[in-house]
Amino acid sequence: MRRILSIVIWAAISTLGALAFATLAWSRGETVSAAWLLIAAVCTYAVGYRFYSKFIVTRVFALDATRATPAERLENGRDFVPTGKWVLFGHHFAAIAGAGPLVGPVLAAQFGFLPGTLWLVIGVVLGGAVQDLTILCCSLRRDGKSLGQMAKEEISPAAGMTAMLAVLFIMIILIAVLALIVVNALKASPWGFFTIACTIPIALLMGWWMRTWRPGHVGEASLAGGVLLLLALVGGGWVSRHAGPAAAFTFTGTALTALIVAYGFFASVLPVWMLLLPRDYLSTFLKIATILGLAVAILILLPPLRMPAMTPFAKLGEGPVFAGKFFPFVFITIACGAISGFHALVSSGTTPKMLRREPDARMIGYGGMLMESFVGVMAIIAACTLHPGVYFAMNTTPAALQQAAPVLQRAGFVIPPDSMAALAAEVGEKTLVGRAGGAPALAVGMTQIFSGVTHALGGQTLAALWYHFAIMFEALFILTTIDAGTRVGRFMLQELLGHVWPRMGRTSWYPSVILSSLVIVCGWGYFLYQGILDPLGGINSLWPLFGIANQMLAIVALAVATTIIIKMNRARFAWVTLAPLVWLVAVTMTAGFEKMFSSDPKLGFISHAASLAGSADPNAARLIFNDHVNLVATFVFTAVVLLLLAISLKEWILVLSRRKPAAVSEVPYVATSYAAGD
Amino acid sequence: MPRAIERILWVLRRIVGAPDYQAYLDHCRRAGHPPHLDEKAYVREYFDQKGARTRCC
Numbered sequence: 001m002r003r004i005l006s007i008v009i010w011a012a013i014s015t016l017g018a019l020a021f022a023t024l025a026w027s028r029g030e031t032v033s034a035a036w037l038l039i040a041a042v043c044t045y046a047v048g049y050r051f052y053s054k055f056i057v058t059r060v061f062a063l064d065a066t067r068a069t070p071a072e073r074l075e076n077g078r079d080f081v082p083t084g085k086w087v088l089f090g091h092h093f094a095a096i097a098g099a100g101p102l103v104g105p106v107l108a109a110q111f112g113f114l115p116g117t118l119w120l121v122i123g124v125v126l127g128g129a130v131q132d133l134t135i136l137c138c139s140l141r142r143d144g145k146s147l148g149q150m151a152k153e154e155i156s157p158a159a160g161m162t163a164m165l166a167v168l169f170i171m172i173i174l175i176a177v178l179a180l181i182v183v184n185a186l187k188a189s190p191w192g193f194f195t196i197a198c199t200i201p202i203a204l205l206m207g208w209w210m211r212t213w214r215p216g217h218v219g220e221a222s223l224a225g226g227v228l229l230l231l232a233l234v235g236g237g238w239v240s241r242h243a244g245p246a247a248a249f250t251f252t253g254t255a256l257t258a259l260i261v262a263y264g265f266f267a268s269v270l271p272v273w274m275l276l277l278p279r280d281y282l283s284t285f286l287k288i289a290t291i292l293g294l295a296v297a298i299l300i301l302l303p304p305l306r307m308p309a310m311t312p313f314a315k316l317g318e319g320p321v322f323a324g325k326f327f328p329f330v331f332i333t334i335a336c337g338a339i340s341g342f343h344a345l346v347s348s349g350t351t352p353k354m355l356r357r358e359p360d361a362r363m364i365g366y367g368g369m370l371m372e373s374f375v376g377v378m379a380i381i382a383a384c385t386l387h388p389g390v391y392f393a394m395n396t397t398p399a400a401l402q403q404a405a406p407v408l409q410r411a412g413f414v415i416p417p418d419s420m421a422a423l424a425a426e427v428g429e430k431t432l433v434g435r436a437g438g439a440p441a442l443a444v445g446m447t448q449i450f451s452g453v454t455h456a457l458g459g460q461t462l463a464a465l466w467y468h469f470a471i472m473f474e475a476l477f478i479l480t481t482i483d484a485g486t487r488v489g490r491f492m493l494q495e496l497l498g499h500v501w502p503r504m505g506r507t508s509w510y511p512s513v514i515l516s517s518l519v520i521v522c523g524w525g526y527f528l529y530q531g532i533l534d535p536l537g538g539i540n541s542l543w544p545l546f547g548i549a550n551q552m553l554a555i556v557a558l559a560v561a562t563t564i565i566i567k568m569n570r571a572r573f574a575w576v577t578l579a580p581l582v583w584l585v586a587v588t589m590t591a592g593f594e595k596m597f598s599s600d601p602k603l604g605f606i607s608h609a610a611s612l613a614g615s616a617d618p619n620a621a622r623l624i625f626n627d628h629v630n631l632v633a634t635f636v637f638t639a640v641v642l643l644l645l646a647i648s649l650k651e652w653i654l655v656l657s658r659r660k661p662a663a664v665s666e667v668p669y670v671a672t673s674y675a676a677g678d
Numbered sequence: 679m680p681r682a683i684e685r686i687l688w689v690l691r692r693i694v695g696a697p698d699y700q701a702y703l704d705h706c707r708r709a710g711h712p713p714h715l716d717e718k719a720y721v722r723e724y725f726d727q728k729g730a731r732t733r734c735c
Contacts, residue, residue, distance in 0.1 A: 075709070078702075091695060285690070
């Protein structure tokens with residue numbers, strides 16, 4: 001009886017999901033409610049979780065509730081701590097969710113809401129969640145070893161080194177592009193800058209509070225920090241309305257670049273408790289609260305989507321937000337919401353050291369990533385509730401908008417300049433035109449949703465406050481990724497240098513700390529600076545570069561997981577990781593090839609440099625140099641990944657043809673001491 | 679403080695990865711040795727030894 005009921009329920013969920021997809025796909029011209037997007041996503045997640053993730057944990061990895069986890073065996077009350085699955089779910093989600101799933105989908109909305117949503121939903125169920133879960137399972141059986149260590153032990157030392165280099169390169173591009181988003185959101189915005197600048201003294205106060213003044217009282221320190229943060233938000237409004245203070249907090253993109261590079265350097269050099277951890281706590285609380293709030297607000301309003309299902313740019317490939325056609329660029333642009341190689345670092349970092357029971361990995365690895373994809377779907381909804389004219393005016397520089405004007409005119413995606421000015425005044429900004437990077441457009445979308453709710457509740461719309469709240473929310477955790485990333489990059493560089501000169505590898509030796517921090521901040525600072533100078537806005541060329549790099553890191557992770565599955569004598573299930581791997585190779589190699597060699601100057605680095613040769617533009621020489629740097633970076637990524645794939649493939653062939661024994665370095669079975677069901 | 683609120687605060691502290699002296703005491707009890715650190719020393723050691731947690735994009 002229960003079995004029949006279960007079949008009926010799952011058939012109903014599948015049908016409902018299919019119906020929602022059909023409604024989205026067949027919409028032509030009329031506006032669609034966001035409800036259909038949510039239904040399609042949630043039904044697909046439910047089916048994927050119930051059936052596919054169960055298949056992976058029971059058949060592929062055979063997770064075992066009676067087997068003691070590293071957290072139980074190596075418990076030390078510090079990093080190895082057995083943690084209940086709901087708490088760990090929150091902890092893991094807070095570590096993987098950042099700006100990527102918010103910004104990527106907003107940029108991909110250039111193609112309309114359908115391509116991005118399809119990839120977010122299908123990509124996560126078959127790719128992203130699979131990667132996070134399989135890497136978590138692999139690391140769980142190896143005492144929480146990192147991706148690099150697993151590549152080294154299961155494939156070869158060369159593979160380990162390759163993986164580590166790939167991570168370091170990607171980190172640098174990632175930080176640069178995230179910093180560019182913050183700079184674009186804060187330039188010429190005294191309100192935004194004041195609020196974000198205040199987070200630094202607030203963090204210093206919190207750090208002193210919870211380490212020295214009242215040790216361990218993180219809760220009250222965070223509460224005080226939260227109250228001060230809201231005061232800073234309101235104070236920013238006062239600053240922006242008074243000419244003197246407003247001028248003092250108004251900065252150009254170049255000045256902000258210098259400030260953010262200096263910030264990254266100090267955050268990397270200072271002890272973590274001073275600046276980095278308190279900001280991290282604050283941004284985690286704010287992130288979780290805002291994402292929940294956004295979900296509730298979208299469910300209450302179910303806003304109509306004003307962007308069509310597909311825009312002309314999907315086929316033309318002449319989009320002003322970023323160049324390139326639907327294939328491969330929607331898959332590159334969405335990045336983190338569907339599959340993110342970066343998550344492999346978290347899944348092989350703190351999380352596997354905290355799992356209390358092996359089967360909990362399913363909810364945390366697979367479920368956590370489904371949740372991230374859901375955040376991406378909400379970002380698409382927020383962006384697509386904007387008038388397409390507003391969306392394109394915000395996300396492109398005037399130069400790029402000019403180039404795309406004919407197509408935008410024909411599609412009706414144009415909005416009169418005075419409407420844009422009125423919108424800017426409403427949210428307390430001087431201008432919203434040309435604020436590329438996705439964050440401001442998302443903030444306007446969130447403002448419309450949140451102020452719709454405050455308005456419906458009988459209050460004022462508070463648009464300016466909501467807009468700057470949304471900007472603060474995004475900038476705060478982007479900065480958290482920047483400072484944590486710089487520090488992690490610094491550790492990796494020190495480890496690499498330590499192979500050459502052991503003293504450099506000591507993470508507390510100050511000359512080495514300062515030197516390696518400088519190298520890392522100069523690395524991302526360079527890409528950031530080139531993005532600021534780019535007349536097309538920087539995001540245009542840097543975001544695809546980041547997307548390619550991030551997806552390539554996913555290839556590395558999936559290659560490691562495939563190797564382990566083959567060596568576990570379960571080669572018949574290797575398609576689980578091999579299928580997303582092959583797809584990502586196709587996507588990233590096509591995108592990388594087009595970025596390097598396309599004859600369209602908007603897309604290809606070589607042809608862009610050639611188009612500038614002999615031009616009268618005073619910046620031409622610098623732009624040509626930047627094109628060459630981007631070209632080399634793309635080439636290096638591609639070469640590194642192809643090398644790792646070749647090494648892995650050789651290993652697979654050796655094992656499958658039985659010329660090499662199928663032996664994995666799993667930690668032997670130890671029975672758990674926890675009672676069943678405990 | 680009511681138990682439910684205390685519990686919610688505990689969950690939030692664990693989610694952000696804040697130091698948790700009770701977890702250390704539980705660990706010492708399970709491992710069968712007396713705690714070497716008082717709360718103040720534990721918190722200080724926790725903050726001083728903590729590296730940066732990988733934050734995703």
